[in-house]
Amino acid sequence: MGASFLYSLILHALIFVLVFVQLPTWMSPPREKAEPVPIMIDLKKVEIADKTNLPPQVKASPAQEQKAAPKVSPPKPKPAPPKAPQPKSGQPAPKAAAAVEKKTTKPAPKVKSKPVPSAFTKKAEKPVARPDRPEETLDSLLASVEKMSKTLPDTSSVSKGKEHTASDGIKGGTGGDLSQKLTISELDFISTAIRKNWNLDPGAEGIDTMIIEIRIALDKSGKVYSxxxxxxxxxxxxxSxxxxxxxxxxxxYICDGQGADSPFRILAAKRPETYGQWKEMVLRFNPMDGGIF
Amino acid sequence: MKKVWMVFMMCLVVLTARAELKIDIAGAGTNPIPIAIPVFAGDTGEEITTIIRNDLQNSGLFRLVDPNAYIQKINGVNTTPRFADWQAIKAEALVQGEVTHQPDGRIKVAFRLWDVFAGQSMEGKALTLAAQDKRRLGHMAADMIYGRITGETGYFDSKIVYVAETGPHQKRVKRLAMMDQDGANHRYLTNGRSMVLTPRFSPDMQKIAYLSYKGGRPSVYLMDVVSGKEETIGYFPGMTFAPRFSPDSRSLLMSFSEKGNTEIYLYDIMSGDKKRLTHHPMIDTSPSFSPDGNQIVFNSDRSGSQQLYVMDKNGKNAKRISLGKGTYATPVWSPRGDYIAFTKIQGGEFYIGLMRPDGSAERLIAKGFLVEGPTWAPNGRVLMYFKQNPYSSYGEGGETGLYSIDVTGRYERKISTPVDGSDPAWSPLLH
Structure with a gap:
């Protein structure tokens, strides 16, 4: 009996002590944790390009290197291999890491973001030096395989690609070669131009169930040849x-007949490097989806 | 080894295959198609060309490119078009043709239709008819051009029968009149001594059914289109009205009113047999067959107000299809089968409207003080109806006129008639 009473007393005392010591801690607001400090970005200093994908750097021939280098190199005109501005962390920059960092941290330093009225970003004043597009199937396959190997995380090849550049694109940019996609603005530009010239009879029987797909083929000048x-x-x-x-x-055909104002010609003039993307395309006409105007 | 190599190549192809670029174009404009029609070569080339131009322009789907702007001079069907010249004046379609008189006295019209921007021939035809039908040649050519470009059957080679109205409001004279769809070849079919209403063409174009007050009692009559001979429909002890032919032209649907009750009957023209289709104490009237002849749309006030119903051809399975506000009348099934046109009265206004045969997708395409009596063009793409202006307090006004409108409600046009017109009925295509 006495022992039981003693145990009970000790346990109650223990609970009392715990409550006395710990309760203030529980009641008080949580201790200051490392709250995430919002990173303030000065939007005035961020250059926003007209395109949603970054133009590429294209290997230059030795003759073109001299011209191309100043456009893409960092401000310091050192002849040494062009280095991107070092991140503040000052991490050692092995090749692979440097390449990744450049991709993610460099905010398009040298693309002069002149306002361009059209949906297309003006890439460069000078024609971009690029190898002739292989026409034969096997060559195309080889080129594609080569391109694929570039996209693999083989850091050495990435860093090699940065040594000599000819275009005024962005280092680490993925646009401009066969893997580059046209931007939404560019696609919308073509769509709108065709839509403006599309007239139909809204009372045509079954029009609400029609979707017309037309495959067009264009030459490099943007001329529709089929x-x-x-x-x-x-x-x-x-x-119907x-x-x-x-x-x-x-x-x-009406768009095509507009000469220099043809949306396809404009595309060809502004984005010749993407010819592989648009030399053939399928236009999907949906009469009722966007409304009859 | 070969297999391994093939598998390797296939993998390579799959890996290197790229998605095709696709661009969506959603929505389109409805501007009339610019069409160039140089005057056809030949003696009567100008007359035929004018008919074709007017038909196509009046449809609302075409715009004639100003002939003064034509750069290339085209003479007949053998001149090769210089497409750049026609593209420069923004003509999207080009028609070239010639009219020649045949040794047997007939007239031949040959024409070719071009897609200017595609640089392709779309159609080439030659039509021959008797000299007195030369206007029809123009209409037939216009039908073919319209059909090739729009994908719809044309409707220009057709006729209109309507009620021609003259005289003061209190003593109106109403006669049957017939004309080409463009107003040409107008002639009166009755003398005006008896009032006539609701004429309808038979699908085989042999007869016209209508309501006449001849003898003081309103009854349905049949007139032979060629001879002009009239005959009454069987013997009905009461009033018969609202006639409409079956698709095979052998039977006539109509309403028969006796002792205050109106029912729908099917009358066999050859045998004179009649069959009662509706059995309801309320008014059932304005029947119209579906194009396949299996169903009938009519209006009835059995639900308390005038509404549209569809029933089987034997009168069974009547089902109400109009569910909107207001009352509905004069339903008529489209030759295409996809719409039922009707007159609607709501809030003191009259409307011409369309709905699907199941009553869905109702929309109103014309409105007025009094708009009534829709009738379909043979292609089911265009409607005609009549419109009456209100009377002034001095008894003036009240003019009636015929109007055509397409199913979208975008292209409404007044049809020119020598006198006031009402109750139009469109014939089937003549060719």
């Missing part, structure tokens, strides 16, 4: 579909 309606079966059997499909094809 426009094929893909659904030939329906084209041959459905008069044929009419709407022909109106869509007419819109393409």
């Amino acid at each position: 426009a094929d309606i893909l659904d030939q079966k329906r084209y041959q059997t459905d008069k 579909f044929r009419s709407v499909a022909e109106s869509a094809r007419r819109a393409i």
Whole structure:
């Protein structure tokens, strides 16, 4: 009995001590943790390009190197291998790490962000030096394989690519070669230009179920040299579909007939390096989706 | 080893395959298509060309490029178009043609249609008719051009029968009249001694059914289009009205009113047999067959107000399809089968509207003090109806006129008639 009472007393005392010591801690606001300090970025100093993807650096021939180098090298005109501004952390910069850091931290230093009225960013005043596009299939395959190998995390090849540059693109940029995508603005520009020239009969039977796909082929100047309606079966059997499909094809030809104002010519003039992307494309016409105007 | 090599190559191809660039173009404009139609070569080339130009322009889907702007002079069908010249004046389609008189006295029209920007021939045709039908040649050529470019059947080679109205409001004279769809070849079919209403063409173009007050009692009559001979429809002890032919032209749907009750009957023209299709104490009227002849749309006030119903051709399975506010009348099924046109009265206004045969997608395309009596063009793409102006307090006004409008409600046009017109009915295509 006495022992039990003693144990009880000791336990109660213990609880009392714990409450006395710990309760203030629990009641008080949490101790200052390392709160994330918002990083203030001065937007005035950030240059925003018109394009959503970065133009590439293209290997230059020794003759072009002299011209190209000043455009892409950092401000200091040292002949040494061009280094990106070092991050503040001052980490040792082995090749691979440096390459990655440049990709992520460098905010497009030398692309002169002149305001360009069109949807296309003016890349450079001078024509970009680039190897001729291989035409044959095997060559294309080899080129693609070569390109793929570049995209693999083989740091040595990445760093090698930075030694000699010819374009005024961004180091580490992925645009400009075969893997580059046209920007949304550029696609929208073409879409809008064609839409403006597309007229149809809104009362055509079954128009609300039609989607017309036309594959067009362009030469390097942006001239349309073929426009094929893909659904030939329906084209041959459905008069209404044929009419709407022909109106869509007419819109393409009307755009093409606009000479220098053709959206395809403008694309060719502004983004010749992306020819591989747009030498063939499929235009999908949906009469009712965007409304009849 | 070969297999390994093939697998390797396939992998390579798959790895290197790139997604094709696709661009979506959503939505389009509805501007009329600019079309150039140089005057056809030949004696009557100018007359035929004018008919074609007017037909295409009046459809609302084409805009004639000013002939004064044409750069290239085209003479007949053998001149090769210089597409750059036609592109320069923004013509998207080009028609070249010639008219020649055949040794047998007939007239031949040959024409070729070009897609100017694609640089491709779209159509080439030659049509021959008797000299007195030369206007029809123009309409037929216009139908083919319209059909090739829009994908729809044309409707220019067709006729209109309507009620021609003359005289003061209190003593209106109403006669049947018929004309080409463009107003040419107008002629009266009745003398005006008896009031006539609601004429309808038979699909085979042999007869016209209409309501006449001849003899003081309103009854449905049939007129032979060629001879002009009239005959009454069977014997009905009450009033018959609202006739409409079956798709095979052999039967006539109409309303028969007796002792205050109106029901729909099917009348066999050859045998004279009649069959009652509706059995309801309320008014059932204005029947119209679906193009396949399997269903009938009509209006009835069985639900308390005038609404549209669809039933089987035997009168069974009647189902209400109009569910909006207001009352509905004069339904008529499109030859294409995709719409039912109707007159709607709501809030003191009259409307011409369209709905799907199941009652969905109702929309109103014309409005007025009094708009009524829609009738379909043979292609189911255009409607005609009549419009009446209000009367002034002095009894003036009240003019009636015919109007056409396309199913989108965008292109409304007044049809020229020598006198006031109402109750139009569009014929099927003549060719």
